[in-house]
Amino acid sequence: MTRTVNERADAVAALAEIFREFGYEGASLSRIGARTGLGKGSLYHFFPGGKEEMAAAVLAEIDGWFERAVFAPLREDPDPAAAIRRMFRETDAYFRSGRRVCLVGAFALGDVRDRFAARIATYFAGWRDALADALRRTGRDEGAAAAEAEHVVSAIQGALVLARAVDDPDVFVRALARLEGGLGLAA
Amino acid sequence: MTRTVNERADAVAALAEIFREFGYEGASLSRIGARTGLGKGSLYHFFPGGKEEMAAAVLAEIDGWFERAVFAPLREDPDPAAAIRRMFRETDAYFRSGRRVCLVGAFALGDVRDRFAARIATYFAGWRDALADALRRTGRDEGAAAAEAEHVVSAIQGALVLARAVDDPDVFVRALARLEGGLGLAA
DNA sequence: TCGCCATTTTACCGATCGGTACACACTGAT
DNA sequence: ATCAGTGTGTACCGATCGGTAAAATGGCGA
Numbered sequence A, B: 001m002t003r004t005v006n007e008r009a010d011a012v013a014a015l016a017e018i019f020r021e022f023g024y025e026g027a028s029l030s031r032i033g034a035r036t037g038l039g040k041g042s043l044y045h046f047f048p049g050g051k052e053e054m055a056a057a058v059l060a061e062i063d064g065w066f067e068r069a070v071f072a073p074l075r076e077d078p079d080p081a082a083a084i085r086r087m088f089r090e091t092d093a094y095f096r097s098g099r100r101v102c103l104v105g106a107f108a109l110g111d112v113r114d115r116f117a118a119r120i121a122t123y124f125a126g127w128r129d130a131l132a133d134a135l136r137r138t139g140r141d142e143g144a145a146a147a148e149a150e151h152v153v154s155a156i157q158g159a160l161v162l163a164r165a166v167d168d169p170d171v172f173v174r175a176l177a178r179l180e181g182g183l184g185l186a187a
Numbered sequence C: 001t002c003g004c005c006a007t008t009t010t011a012c013c014g015a016t017c018g019g020t021a022c023a024c025a026c027t028g029a030t
Numbered sequence D: 001a002t003c004a005g006t007g008t009g010t011a012c013c014g015a016t017c018g019g020t021a022a023a024a025t026g027g028c029g030a
Helices: A002-027 A029-036 A040-048 A051-076 A081-095 A103-109 A117-137 A142-165 A170-182 B002-026 B029-036 B039-048 B051-076 B079-094 B105-111 B117-137 B142-163 B169-180
Strands: none
Touching: A002 A029, A002 A040, A002 A051, A002 A103, A002 B002, A029 A040, A029 A051, A040 A081, A051 A081, A051 A103, A051 A117, A081 A117, A081 A170, A081 B039, A081 B117, A103 A117, A103 A142, A103 B105, A117 A142, A117 B002, A117 B142, A142 B105, A142 B117, A142 B142, A142 B169, A170 B142, B002 B029, B002 B039, B002 B105, B029 B039, B029 B051, B051 B079, B051 B105, B051 B117, B079 B117, B079 B169, B105 B142, B117 B142, B142 B169
8 A cells, every 4th residue: 555655656756757858759658667667557557547647647746846845935934035045956956957857848848738738837837926925025026026036937947948958057057046146135 | 943942941841830839759740741731752852861851951940040130140240239139029020929939949858859969059059159249249248248148048948938838928028028128238 | 755853642661659458466354 | 265456467459650662743854
């Protein structure tokens, strides 16, 4: 019983890496089977909905992680500046300083956007709105906070694209530093 | 003879839209055939290298267009501020105010990055370096120009991702306005 | 009129795709 | 000992994948 839960969670972690590396279409069941060590029987036992359910589970897990580690603190931490600094720290760690792709962003650009449109939209909207909330609580007015939050979130995504495009993870690190510095948070 | 060239050019334009819409793997030969009106025989006549050559041709065409319409002016226009303003105008038009995806960026995030790594890298590096050159000629020192150029290019990419993710093209329009305004170019 | 050459049509290839069916193994409770 | 329920391995399905081969078509110059 517990074993079931753990195996499925392990599978989701492995699936995340596979989808990140090969995209949705490129992540064939044979590749998934090879990487997870699970045969089709097991995979369809854990994910009766097939590949689509596997990808949905991965997106849900990512969304959940960000909600817990980033979004919620942005909304609830009594010290919004600290929560924002934490956001940059966690973001750098999660994306491995630019060596890791944002799966949600990759899905948003690809042909599978429509299939997972709702989840993709709430992920990005959640990030943007949580950051806007924190920025507003640092003293900015509503409009400025929203504009700045939108800019930071999209710039982070763009930095991931550019870092991978020119094969230079430092692009991402530099972008994070610039964005964080540009917010002028009290140390 | 001329007809040949024209038909191939037409095919490349159609191919660009298909790859944009479905990604590399999603752009099956049957879909390509249906959309271009060309059978496999014709496709392989124009692109003996198959799908890979089709995608390469599309990337080359995109690269060529940006080089002509954006990068070269950035590097050569005696009025660098005007060239930068032109860049924003052309960028907005090319990406249909956020309704169109950047194919190069999508490839960079996907599993086909390795296959087209060189062309992807030169596209983005070309953009960044041309913009840095123009910024330097507006009076910035080398380092500041490079940093700002890198930021603008990646922020544009990110805005395309976010705009598509939340299904709101205005995100892209807002981002362009903010970036252009942030450069403080003389009107 | 002929033949050349670009282009297209059509049929076909083996491989792989996502998905299904089902028999089998293991485990823990009764 | 039996049984239900949780997993797993394997064979198979039709569809589609990217790609090939070769015959038919069509226009254009000699």
